[in-house]
Amino acid sequence: GNSVTQMEGPVTLSEEAFLTINCTYTATGYPSLFWYVQYPGEGLQLLLKATKADDKGSNKGFEATYRKETTSFHLEKGSVQVSDSAVYFCALSPALVGAQKLVFGQGTRLTINP
């Protein structure tokens, strides 16, 4: 079946540190991959996506590359800010016609200290 595994949280970093949140997936075919972010009191917001192997999604200084050979989609940012504190969710959408449901990882809580 389809599943997503994220690194365990919480993650606490200092401002300007380098961030990596690991995400690996199990899926048949070629799923689309996503990172969603949830700020306190808000809904999940799409941060970035990649729809095929070797695609790199990027937004707000965050990047993730779709690696089919390692079935991974790790989230990275070179220099984090306090405002990046949030919960980050890796997700996939199965590569089936008409299937649009998202399969989520467990989420990683990130706290950035000034």
Place this chain on the structure above:
Amino acid sequence: EPEVTQTPSHQVTQMGQEVILRCVPISNHLYFYWYRQILGQKVEFLVSFYNNEISEKSEIFDDQFSVERPDGSNFTLKIRSTKLEDSAMYFCASSQRLAAYNEQFFGPGTRLTVL
């Protein structure tokens, strides 16, 4: 910027009672979803809805659950007889087009507590 809204933000109910969670999707979106997140666990897909019928549902979405789009704006999730294990955060989402890579826009969630 258009957004998905959900009401109430927090619902407390007694076991066995019916609850209705409400969502207003983005106005020109055609596809609607419910997800839930039990505390400390993953966000799980419940159901998708298009053209006034269910497109897909998970095994969680049993006969106790139903969805409805009663008018042109609201999308509701009803739980007929709540159980303790239904306590969770429920997220509504909507999307404009049907495609695996199409963005789903999420609401802020309703926290359901069953006592």
